[in-house]
Amino acid sequence: MITGTPKPIEEILEMIEPYDNIIVAGCFGCVTVCRVGGDKEVQVLSSTLRLAREASGRKIEIKEICLERQCDPEYLEPMRPYVEDYQAVLSIACGAGIQFMAEKFMKTPLLPGINTGFLGVTERQGEWAERCQGCGDCVLHLTGGICPVTRCAKSIFHGPCGGSVNGTCEVAKDIKCGWQLIIDRLKSLDQMENYGKLKPYKGWDASRDGGPRRILREDMI
């Protein structure tokens, strides 16, 4: 899923300072699952903002909504009739959702209520960790199902580097060395021959470096 973290209240209050009425828009997709941008978070954030604004002597009216997904046009359209009645939309969907809404409603400022993080997994309730960078050229079959691009702080293809100590990355004690994980998996899969092969230079053109990417499925259009 796409993960994220809430922006500091101070920063949001500064963003909404010019407005007297806004929509706070959540999303039932990824951000609901990682508890940063769903229905519940819309309620908590809206209450918080109302309280802060009223205490400061300038009330704000907030319409609370949560869309099925902010990244699909069919769920954005139902908002059209009333978006214009509000001065701004504060979205707590991921960066993709926020931008998509911005594209649809040209005359309404869109404000981000969260900092979008990474493509990750729920390691346990309340703890999420990165797994994928969407580099566009997956090599997991060669690396024991563990991604060197994401899990190695240097994204190296022939690791581990000299900074690997007891399975820990030199960057921080709570980061596992991605290459130690790869080697452990390759060993248990009896695929260590994969380790000894030189890998070609990665084609970063398949990644964001090639410019914003697009997928076109003729059969679906």
Place this chain on the structure above:
Amino acid sequence: MLPCTGRIDESLLLKAFENGADGVMVIGCLEGDCHYVNGNIRARSRVKRVYSILEQIRIGPDRIRMYNLSAGEGAKFAAFTNEFVSQIENLGPSPINVARKQAARESAQEVQAT
């Protein structure tokens, strides 16, 4: 009606302040004694989160507090309540209520002026 403090979430607590509460006491069962295993533990962490929200928006974190009591501790309940009420009285009305009163006074003056 709440079956358990575990049902309380942050928005409910914040709503209480929006509805004009100067302070909110959350009273759950004794820790380790929850009928729903860990409802009161969850409530405690949610109260903690609201505590930090109230601190950030300068409503005052001390306006919310969690207590744990068993149903048989009537005297303790009274003591906790008195303690909390005097804590809130010391803090005075919540900034929301102050702002509301101020706004009401201003609009009354406007009415008088017209």
Place this chain on the structure above:
Amino acid sequence: MKSASNLERVLTAGHFAVTGECGPPRGADPEKVLKKAALVKGNVDVCNVTDNQTSVVRMSSLAGCMLVKQSGIEPLLQMVVRDRNRIALQSDLLGAAALGVHNLLCLSGDHQKFGDDPKAKNVFDIDSIQLIHLVKTMRDEGIFPSGEKLDGVPRFYIGCAVNPFADPFEIRVPRLKLKVDAGADFVQTQCIYNMDKFKLYMEGARKQGLHERVKILAGVTPLKSAGMAKFMNRMVAGIDIPDEVIKRVADEPKEKQAAKGIEICIEQIQELKEMEGIAGVHVMAIEWEEKLNEIVGGAGLLPRPVVEQ
């Protein structure tokens, strides 16, 4: 000869090689480099010039190499893949070769987190092993990795670094093999203090015949004090100083610890000289260049041989 490198000539002639290093200053003052170079001169076959080590911004390695060269020492360009993509790497390689740098060390580079600019974007377009391959392709095939022909071929003696003490230990020899397969001519190791572990590593390397395919230069760094030893052991990833080594230094009174550190370093070099598969030493007297002559001389490795082109 693959290159015009003095290090290659010394090693090919069968001499036990000595390399040293010079860290460029945190500023634009050339005197700082020239002063260090004067202390290094005559004690080494080539002198490494580090590339923003520990991600702390310093004068560029190439500029440092030119200053070292001016002083009459053959420079060795260290190049990390942390800060440059493959376009910049190729371009800098061509520039270095044009300016008469014949030795290269291909490195990953410490993570930027350790330096002054932890918020910098890292590059790691290709990794250090792929850089070895890239340089080799340019040198031996006369083409860019893209396939385009080079107008003037850079003839580098290609090196890499290895850390026999990083984890997992079992992958250290296979990873050396990857570097040799990619085209490394020589390797310089991380500072060795744990001789037993290093012997184990060399045994593994010899089993695969790697010592015959690549020149292995063993890295040593004299300990200035027991405090430095303890600090390095604790703070630097992949440094392994056994307690008995620390104890030998710590048992001396403070003013004699440095001399003990040098004595241990010389002993180590002598032991390494006798080890099968070790072709030379890389003496990293970090910010202690004035002791290089004492160490190399003490190990009986002076004067440095002159091998005609």
